[in-house]
Amino acid sequence: MAFMNKRPDKDRIKSLRTEIVAGLIGYLTTVYIVVVNGSILNEAGISLESGMIATILISFLGTFLMGLFAKLPLILIPGMGINALFAYSIVEGTNLTFEQGLAVVLVAGLIFLLTAFSKLGILLKEAIPESLKHGITVGLGFFLILIGLEKSGLVVNGENTILAFGDFTSPAVLVSLLTLFLAIFLFVRDVPANFLVTMIAGTILASLFGVLESGSSALHIDPKEIIFLPSFSAIGDVNFWLAVFPLAIILVFENMGLLNGQLQMLKRETSYDKAYKVTAFSTVASAFLGTSPTVSAAENAAVIASKGRSGVAAVTAGLLFLATLFLIPFITIIPNTALSPILIIVGFLMVQNIRHIRVSELSESLPALLIVAMIPFTYSIADGMAFGFIAYPIVMIATGKRKELSLPLLIIAALFLFDFIMKMVGI
Secondary structure, three states: OHHHHHHHHHHHHHHHHHHHHHHHHHHHHHOHHHHHHHHHHHHOOOOHHHHHHHHHHHHHHHHHHHHHHHOOOOOEEEOOOHHHHHHHHHHOOOOOOHHHHHHHHHHHHHHHHHHHOOOHHHHHHHHOOHHHHHHHHHHHHHHHHHHHHHHHOOEEEOOOOOEEEOOOOOHHHHHHHHHHHHHHHHHHOOOOOHHHHHHHHHHHHHHHOOOOOOOOOOOOOOHHHOOOOOOOOOOOOHHHHHHHHHHHHHHHHHHHHHHHHHHHHHOOHHHHHHHHHHHHHHHHHHHHHOOOOEEEOOOHHHHHHOOOOOHHHHHHHHHHHHHHHHHHHHHOOOOHHHHHHHHHHHHHHHHHHHHHOOOOOHHHHHHHHHHHHHHHHHOOHHHHHHHHHHHHHHHHHHOOOHHHOOHHHHHHHHHHHHHHHHHHOOO
């Protein structure tokens, strides 16, 4: 009988150990986001160190809340693609300041939060055709590939062409190329924490080739680098609102898709509402911590595969993210040559969604492929989306499918068209 009583305790200890290990694996597969997102936020106007602090804090907060309240083993981190939208389209593309860009994140986050407590989310999800959703994902993927190639120096502005090969005699370009091949090898071999290994190996290669810069000697945390106050000084500008609604749309359907898929893997579909609400709260918090919005990490598949089933895994990962604050003096030395391969591979993963676009159906594929082409070619995610959303109702009317157009989609298309008209007249 004594043996029978001890058995449940052993099972609980084993289960706890499994959850902690799953959380550790989840952390190792997602910690690359600290440097990658920090680097992208740096392009938006804050220091690399501030960007990494913001990424760490929101990853800790969102993941910890997911484990504590939703009791799910899901990690929340700033979304790849969404961070590019924030830095290159919302801040740089509309000439907003970083703090004004955070106000855009806050408003979009509040809209996202509203969808979590109403039927608005379902309305938006059903209003936007699947082809356009996939087109945005693929377009974002090509955009990340382009950014990765630029950061690596593998492509540069051409003299007689838009793009040209970089200088392959440059040590930095050679390091980027070697690191990219290594990253591809590690990824296709499914090496655990392959992105983390890529960053470490790429940094060592950069040091061997003499292209490694020194990082911070100590951690300096300024209160202004922890809590940001979004600026609403541009709220009366058309550009502000034209930046809000593409971000809100992407947040709604990307998180819906990610959470649905991951909860199906966990066989916890009934936990969707809690997970969605925590994700929405995390998005709002992103605006005050100084970063682009979070999403449920695609790498959560690794946590689930490691038999993470409860919030313990998420709490473990969240606490490990918080501990990463003390590693900032070391990880600031990681160069672009070690980060760019990750952007390129993540981009290719997003591009795979092109298989979901029905290319045989012209009314669906043409607008979607316009988005795919125009996002990287215009170097603007919002403008690339605009081409597809404006073209969609035109193509549907031309093919006799006017009745299939929803009112919300027509409103979104009209807003994008209005944006183009304002740009044409110089407003």
